[in-house]
Amino acid sequence: MDVDLVQLAGHRARLADTITVDPVTAEVVRGAMETVCWEMATYVSRTATTPILNQSNERNGSILDARGRLAALSVGIPQFMLSSALPIRFALEYLGVEEFRPGDVFVANDPYHGGGHLPDYNVFAPVFDDGGELILIPSIQCHHGDTGGGVPGGYNVTANDIWGEGVRWPAIKVIDRGVERRDVLYALATNNRLPGYIGDLRAQIGAAQLAVVRLGEIIERYGSGTVRESVDSMIEYAAKRFREEVAAWPDGVYEADAYVDHDPLGNKDIHIHVKITVDGDALKIDYTGSDTRDEIQAWSTYGNTRGYTIAQIASMMDPAIPKNEGFFEAIDLIAPAGCVLNPRAGKPVSAGTHHPGADIGEVIALAFQHVLPDKAVPQTYKTGIPTTITGIDPRTGVQFIDPSTEVYAGWCNAARGMDAWGAQAASFGNLWKATAEINESIFPHIQWERDYRTDSGGPGQWRGLCGSHWVKQVRVPFKVYTYVVGMKYPMPGIAGGMPGAPNRLVLHYESDHELVVAHTADWVPHAADEKLNYDYGGGGGWGDPLDRDTQAVLDDVLDEYVSVEGAERDYGVVLRGSLEELTLEVDEEATARLRSARRAAG
């Protein structure tokens, strides 16, 4: 059964014929709805049982209206929050609104029915007014540690098709008019490897039910008509603000290309192309020309593509604009059927959700780098997939699955006026990644290193963030499963900045049989006490490195983000004295000579 996702994502009418609600009331209702989103996410954090939810914050709360339009969202990760609407619209329009009854709760996870990838489970429930009319649908989406299918962990990147990647639930009722469907919950549990899965799903169900109560109170307090008009008003306000931002951008047609090194099968140079047209307050984003090879294994569904597109565009606008359907309505998005950014139903998506999904942020930033240099900061990553390590834990005799979700730095680009900082791009700021001290008590390993790598940040007038030098030693025999990208195509520089250093994963690290992963590691066995080294890539720089303030370069050398040699090689800054003795200073004369010679040479 094929669902036309482009049609599903299209424009939907507003709830009210006319909007008479005053802006103050609309603002009060918006604040109350965003608080409900926050309450849902907090509820999941309080009651979830597995670390990915109660430690890492991978949960996204949002509220849809009765037409499946995004009305409000709060905490989460932008890319995922913005892709949570379509499964609900599918349920509304294909199952029919009459399937939504008071007390119902649905579960959905299927990419070809509006979702991103199979481990992302969306739980949603309808809210009615006292006249029995459907008004709102709160939704809480969480990433789970497994989703059935060929391999543990939810990322079967070499599966032939979507069915091989895990079990698909387009939209299924777990609570029917307030009564738990035991048959359905049993079926869900049976199709998942993790014992904590149902507990986490129950946390989501509880969160959705809590939101139904809260939203019911808001409808009762302000009246159904006022709430509907408020939703319309906030969506129109966001669309208006969006168009005002676009109107301030220079008119023109801007194109760019980005590539993923290869798919998990080794097919090279997965290509995405964008053509952006800014015409007054109209914005068109067209991915025509992106890869259409049928044999490749790197597919981002239309809903996923749309979420990543909007997340990047949103990062380029006033952060205060409320994030809702207004963003979708103000963009004309074209992703031809059959290309990597809108695959035909059934193609596998485990690898493609991230790549080329994430690379959308990169290609949009590249297209805009010369016209909107202040705003072109890719909100993206080059993760491949999380590196999964399995073995038998000697303390318990049971298999452990370590998804390597601990902290490391990677792929964070500089912005004009600011060196990149922290660990990853701002979009991922709601994550809260795992630590050595806790993970070493859970898994039989030692995390020896993850510091910044000197000279790995992309040089520029403002410097990209260094990547991490990550070393882990596992104390028992283990196997490694992963997919690595960002080696041939690291994070690009922007507006004359240089790219960050590439990724590099070394198996059997510091042994006589070191192995650099070419594209995938397919359960590669290791002996006890062997090490892995992942050098995570750096972020790209912004602007010409020859324009970087010389004292800033000196500071970077003192802080060992940049080496003495790197200062000269990458920035044209000549230093004298000794780092060891803290006597370093800029040789201004030699620097001026070197920089002008470099500029003359172009």
Next chain:
Amino acid sequence: MRVGIDVGGTFTDLICVTPDGEVILDKTPTTPADQSVGVMTGLQLLADRVGLSLADFCRQLEALVHGTTTADNTMIEMNGAPTGLLVTEGHRDEIEMRRVHKEEIWDPSYPPPEPIARRRCRIPIPERLDFEGNVVKVLDEDAVRRGVQRLQKLGCRSIAVVFLHSFTNPVHELRARELVLEEFPDVEHISLSHEVMPKAPEYERTSTTLVNAYVAPRIAAYTGQLTDKLRSAGYGGQMLIMQSTGGVMPPDYVARRAVSLLASGPTGGVMGAAVAAARSGAPDFVAVDMGGTSYDVCLVRGGRPEIKTDWNWRYRYYIGQPMVDVESVGAGGGSIAHVRQGALLVGPESAGSQPGPVCYGRGGTRATVTDADVVLGYLPVDNFAGGRMTLDVDAARAAIQRDVAEPLGLDVIEAAWGVERIVNANMANAVRKVVAQYGADARELAMIAYGGNGAVHAWAQARELGVRRILVPKAAPAFSALGLLVADYLIDLTRAYVVPLSRVDVSRVVHLFAEMLDEADKELAPATLDPADVSRELYALMCYPGQNFDMSVPVPEGTELSDPNLLDLAGRFHDLHESDRGFAFRGQQPLLRGVRLIAKGTTPKPPTLAHVGDVTDASAAVKGRRPVFFGEGFVDTPVFDGARLGPGATIAGPALVEEPFTVVVLPPGDRAILDRHGNYDIIVGS
């Protein structure tokens, strides 16, 4: 005589309880450059009020309890001691990576926090323990020595040491301290991570330890200076200082744990609220403090403020210390109202008290919440701030007209009402978030409103939240000082011991308990408390494997703990988990993460909390009338003189009750009774 002195942003609040139980409240301007100047001025002021010389007053003092914002100011201005870090090699950059956390997810240009120790001041040291505390790489002592020499060259005066798993085995950190002292004998301060925060994980501990090392020298200098001044003024007793746990301890204790003073400011008010509410029979409530720039919210259940042990962020650093859980949002009387792209926004930007709202006439030009309050009739125009100020209502009206009414196409009253609705909604949402975190329901809670603006806005929030009872204490404006006087001595200690419950060595737990009890006794000894006034609660810190946050499970067995008790302990953990989080895995083996001791030394409480008048027929205390806007047209409203009202006086809304530093606003339908403890007990109408 017992005195509480609380330093706030604008005013230093003073409270004195005389031997015959009289409560004296006053205020003096805060002296930001050296807070001790304002403290001494305040003491003089109180001495004058009781008719004594400063020397006689000081000699008669039984207790002096102090709340200071020195730690907070150090972090706001980032002017702490130059600090260096010795850290396990390979983990030098945890403090910058922040577990990937960034505060603004939609803004790629959001700046980093200002560093306490730049990368060059973070020295990687070869050494490593595993999670059980076994040494897997020995400490490189030469590297420590060289690192300390380098930090000296870099100008560091304070040193933090953070080694992985040191809370399980401190051997390397302890040796590092010896080496630091050998190489750098006049170092101002050393913070060892296992002493500051004896638990996992490393980012949280690094952040906490760095902040402690950065702030501690400033606290030591401040408390030293103030102690000297008190001594020369004739005070021979011990000063006590309020911590963010809501308990008090002497200066030498807090100087070692400087980080426990951060965010202690609002806790005084919460502790005061807890005592006031308990006397009026309201054990479960939300305390709301609305001042000039911020709105602070705290949930109190069973008379105990919620203590938050995780996710405490202050000044963009993670503080891994238990704190009274006060959430703050930028909503206060000085919050600025403006229209941005057609949307009305109120705060977080604030005009504060300088220049302040337009109606203060001190040079403020932008419309604020207080300006809306005065336009709508809530505030006394001629008798503001205890009669010390006259408000310029025309200027306030003009500012609202220009900043809000015109851009939105509203009339000035609609505009002022819009400002009220937005700021009240922002505050109500803050309350909802606090209450939601603990799974509580606002409709089952009372609201205790204080701070200069709390009682002006409480009525509207109560309606928004479904709260049915509001308490406004007469002592509200100096509540944080009152809180100091009712706070108890409090020591909160933990020791790490990470092991599945089935493999716990009970003798080790008993030993850790004994060690903590001994430490607490030593710390409390100078207070010479009656043993009957000291309570000690022991807890096991437990979680399910894989959980990040642990729970404190009571261990009443204490040092009598035995192997069979462990089974009970597991059962108690499952029960607690089920009641707090809604589920338990009874088939699963819980993990012990450590042990905890909370030792409390009770201090005497004042018999009355506020001076109450003697007029019980409220109508006799009416001093005027004015039109007030409650949402639907102006209503002619009587104004009562709060100072004259006696216990039992009953007032039905619409009404305004003017107190020296605040106004209690009662809309039509609300009804207030002044109780004998000095609390306005308000039943919210529907």
